[in-house]
Amino acid sequence: MRWTTKARIQNLISKLPSGLSYTAYYGLQRKFGRLREFEFPRKIRAASEIWSRIEKQGRDPKGGVFFEVGTGWVPVVPLTFWLMGAERTITVDLNPYVRPKLVEEALQFLVEKPKRVRSILDGRLDEARYEKAISLLEQRPFSMERFYDECGIEYRAPSDASATGLDDDCIDFHVSFVVLEHIPPGVVKGIFEEGNRIVKPDGLFVHLIDYSDHFAHTDKTITVINFLQYSDEEWDRFASNRYMYMNRLRHDDYQEIFQNVGHQVVETEPVTDERAEILLSSGTFPITKRFASKDHEILAIKNSWFVSRPESP
Numbered sequence: 001m002r003w004t005t006k007a008r009i010q011n012l013i014s015k016l017p018s019g020l021s022y023t024a025y026y027g028l029q030r031k032f033g034r035l036r037e038f039e040f041p042r043k044i045r046a047a048s049e050i051w052s053r054i055e056k057q058g059r060d061p062k063g064g065v066f067f068e069v070g071t072g073w074v075p076v077v078p079l080t081f082w083l084m085g086a087e088r089t090i091t092v093d094l095n096p097y098v099r100p101k102l103v104e105e106a107l108q109f110l111v112e113k114p115k116r117v118r119s120i121l122d123g124r125l126d127e128a129r130y131e132k133a134i135s136l137l138e139q140r141p142f143s144m145e146r147f148y149d150e151c152g153i154e155y156r157a158p159s160d161a162s163a164t165g166l167d168d169d170c171i172d173f174h175v176s177f178v179v180l181e182h183i184p185p186g187v188v189k190g191i192f193e194e195g196n197r198i199v200k201p202d203g204l205f206v207h208l209i210d211y212s213d214h215f216a217h218t219d220k221t222i223t224v225i226n227f228l229q230y231s232d233e234e235w236d237r238f239a240s241n242r243y244m245y246m247n248r249l250r251h252d253d254y255q256e257i258f259q260n261v262g263h264q265v266v267e268t269e270p271v272t273d274e275r276a277e278i279l280l281s282s283g284t285f286p287i288t289k290r291f292a293s294k295d296h297e298i299l300a301i302k303n304s305w306f307v308s309r310p311e312s313p
Contacts, residue, residue, distance in 0.1 A: 003215035007238040014241035040109045046177040047080035050206045064172035069161045070179030074102045078153045084124040088152035092159040162190030166198045178210040192261040205308045212302045224302050225276045229286045251301045267307035276300040
């Protein structure tokens with residue numbers, strides 16, 4: 001599907017009353033979109049990668065309390081943290097996307113693909129917890145409340161990650177996976193400021209940010225920098241809705257945010273898109289004024305991990 005067609009459909013659905021809008025969008029995603037076959041391995045791998053980056057900083061995530069920004073359609077990342085030994089995960093989302101049917105499918109994936117799960121988790125799987133998780137499918141009717149309780153998950157949606165109401169210093173690890181790019185810049189800053197309050201003094205922040213034009217994920221006729229040619233006003237006509245808002249912040253913008261909230265970035269791993277790099281070097285790609293002063297090396301970065309911690313006062 002052409003990205004402009006997808007944008008029009010999303011804009012129309014977003015204008016429906018909230019309950020009807022979410023139901024309609026879920027139906028379309030199940031029939032035509034990425035929910036036809038959810039990428040459970042990708043989310044399991046994301047949780048494992050976050051875990052690895054925490055360990056790389058000399059911390060043991062086992063027994064830790066995680067705070068996840070952006071649950072998405074299925075709380076696979078919190079489930080995987082629990083399967084590896086986390087105490088619990090508080091996961092929040094502005095949009096109440098989670099559906100019991102998808103959670104059942106996630107558990108069924110664990111049943112059907114144990115070798116793949118064990119391979120991704122690379123020796124970190126707690127076998128007793130794994131058996132406990134898959135046994136939930138045998139208990140009928142399936143209960144989301146039981147799933148959350150048994151798997152150490154506290155799901156909050158709709159919920160504001162910049163105003164959690166949690167106690168000070170109650171979180172060990174503040175994480176997200178390709179979520180921050182969908183949040184307005186001022187709110188991103190607020191989320192980290194709130195994170196500074198709720199995360200323990202020795203806690204860590206681990207986030208993967210996707211800088212790409214997300215329409216390029218499904219429309220291969222455009223590149224990951226497609227949206228850099230449009231002004232904010234022009235782009236808002238395509239993607240200012242709840243389903244595809246993108247703040248279009250670049251790698252240097254996030255570095256500035258981390259600096260402004262008093263963080264020391266202890267690890268960053270920017271990945272450059274070669275196709276975008278070639279296109280930018282050709283001089284034929286029109287860049288809108290907002291991004292024209294940025295180096296091509298910055299504009300060609302498609303994603304990056306950030307691991308950070310608040311600097312001591």
